[in-house]
Amino acid sequence: MLFTPISFKSLTLKNRIVMPPMCMYSAADDGKVTDWHVTHYVTRAVGQVGLIIVEATGIEPRGRISNQDLGIWDDDHIPGLKRVVDQVHAQGGKIGIQLAHAGRKSGVVNSTPVAPSAIAFSEEYALPKALTVQEIKEVVQKFAQGAKRAVAAGFDILEIHAAHGYLINEFLSPLTNTRTDEYGGSLEKRIRFLEEVLLAVKEVIPQEMPIIVRVSADDYHPEGNTPELVAAMLNLVKHHGIDVVNVSSGAVIAAMPRAYAGYQIAMALTIKEQTQLPVLAGGLITEPVQVQQMLKAGIELVYTGRELLRNPYWPLQAAHVLQQEIQWPEAYARAK
Template structure:
């Protein structure tokens, strides 16, 4: 089966093609420090056979968190709390990455000021963000770099920059949310400038042998917004700095997808994989093994992320191997459970 084939990018080789995408658990303390729940949550999926675990959106500054209970990585205490999770997941055979994020205008943490490329609220009930100065932008770039350095020191196998779902970088990329008239707005190149600066800064502190992932929203579901053709142009600009493209859609504005069905985002991932030549992750209501096999077999994507399905079943990979009669190694501590059934 395709899903059980290893996948290698740079020096990171994961044992299969299944990815746990970053999903906020809203379970950190208000200081952004990981709790016992995070340890159990992530290590369960490592024991369960997931190839690559991407830790949830982690704020690079306090006012960059999605909520007061999201993880942070702006100080050493936060890094120390995450370190045992990384070590334990790797011991169980999984590779583990962390997604670094700034929430921009979608910050719901109790902060006095929220920031965005332009002073445009998310919707009529959302607070008005402050338009960022160039100094603010430089501070954010430095914050991403500092968080990436901590992630490297902790021992993550990969790092993902969150450029999707209407958070800060995504807000800069989309013409719906970026109305700036300086060097960070207007043309595709200018709207992409902060992303390039973040990736360059991360590259300077991230180990060369480890991959950098970029998550993007390739479709805004609005006529004047982001579309796959425009996203392909952006990917060409950042191509020297990334190794894997994690493709999603939506979130920049409240407009929902035009249709939601199993695998509804696969086509966009396939389009960007074909136009950029970069390995891709696809996601979006993928639940059944036959879906994963079809996606991988048709080379629509290189890796498949299962979100809600892995929340429901941390052992999805192992259960799938058993159901499909595929020889796959369970943790040795559990093997006697199978012997007893024979």
Template sequence: MMAKLFTPYSIKDITFKNRIVMSPMCMHSSDESGEVKNFHLTHYTARALGQAGLIFPETLVVDPDGLIGPGDLGIWDDNHVKGLKNLVDQIHEFGAKVGAQIGHAGRRTIKEGVTPISASPIPYHEDPITPIEMTKDDIQRMVIRFREAARRVHEAGFDVLEIHSAHGYLLNSFLSPLSNQRTDEYGGSLENRYRMLEEVIEAVKTEWTGPLFVRISSTDYKEGGNTPGTFVEYAEKMKAQGVDLVDCSAGGIAKVEVDKYPNYQVPAADKIRNEVGIATGAVGLIKTGSQAEEILKNNRADLIFIGREFLKNPFWPRAAAEELGADIEVPVQYTRYGSQWLK
């Protein structure tokens, strides 16, 4: 029987050749322009050769003042489209689909001379810089930023769009009661805290009709914060809006010590998937093919997001296939007799 990890998976009119996703991870390898460099072409295309089904480059930042860190890739300007399209085309050439995660770092922005923005003027951890509380006009301008980013994602030829609403960044700061103490229609109740993400999703859908993911922090790991139970309610709203998959990460709102162990974030993906009836992605110290297979076979998630292991080994899917006894397609150049076949 074929390992489920290596079975195709379709969303709308896009089919991934397997269930393995390269998770977005910051590389900080561009410059102030935010444009694609040779490093990105080499780094991500190598994972396509390694047989990932879906590859997410790092977060594409929707505003130049919303960097997660120096050298982030951007999608705040039409000038970014050409380089991103080149990256997408090269990844496609080697059989993988490509996702664009769009986001803004909010109060966790790291850019010299920029005062961060957030849902409320509450610093991150012990950061001496107090973020500026966004006005309603600021929120609407940011919604437009996300909408314009979605247009550029479409123009660059990406297969999947993911909205980054996790890790303490801007949209996550509205969702969490730990960072959102507003008294207007964007704060207070769960419905109000969801409002900005709701508006971003609706705006993005005016420019994007393909598979739509949302990355969440399923728990804040701190009393008074969001929990997987909270996100069951949020995910119900996302499902009603037409979101196709919830990418279940965790943490980032508060600086806390997290007990990390293999599959430690999988229970949230399991809970949301099976209580809401929406597809989920599992992430969090998934190191082996057998771990991934257990998650899929027990219907705990639909896609497996691999992070650090892909940094160690671009050919993680091949290692997983060997472990599971699965036969998968391998670039002919990487087979024993490939050089003869190519003559």
């Protein structure tokens, strides 16, 4: 199952292995791609990763997690991103990009973070400015502009970052959204910002281009979101073009989950069952047999982050362990 192809709209992946977006903190302050990014992403394409997702990429300068994160707020970012895409494609890979806004968790120097409500993440973080309705509309359009640039760079798929306590997630969670207007309160109002982002993005991308939405399925707080609540919100907007849900958890507040191999599988299956959407899941997955078990349970795609940092050729190793015949890079064929 691990090496069975799967399709979403016009995109076909050769296997179910995904490298999730992981910040490299290797960009200059201008947010442009460096040689490091090219080496990092293209190496995983050589290693036969089914889908590579470029790290959280800021749709505006203050929307980055740090000054060293990639950006997509200017047309000047397109050539560098296209360089990565073209080289990944040259190795037979498929690649997406995560469009992101860090919200109150932005660590950009000399910039005031923004959020749905003026609540700091912790004492170590600056107090954010609560966005006005007009400013929310402007941020929505910046997501759309970022998506348009991603298309120009040649990406195969888009991921919208609605997880880990960043801006969209801050609107989704009652722990960070205390607004009393059309963007806060009920599930329908808390999901509105994500809904508007989805609609704006769909306007500027090809109809056949798939969209992933990454969510934090559990806030790990009795008054926060649960997998069931997140599924209910997704059901309100899934008709706007969500093709896959990338299921993660936590980080909207400082509470830490008890992490173990596959600790997010049950959440992913709950979301799949209650939304009928394909899911991408992971969490401390290191062994091919773990991936096989997840796929047998009904999960469509599996991400393995740290393991692909340790070993960019993990898919080749997995094929050997599972005694599966897959295509190797011709230059490496003698190592089969």
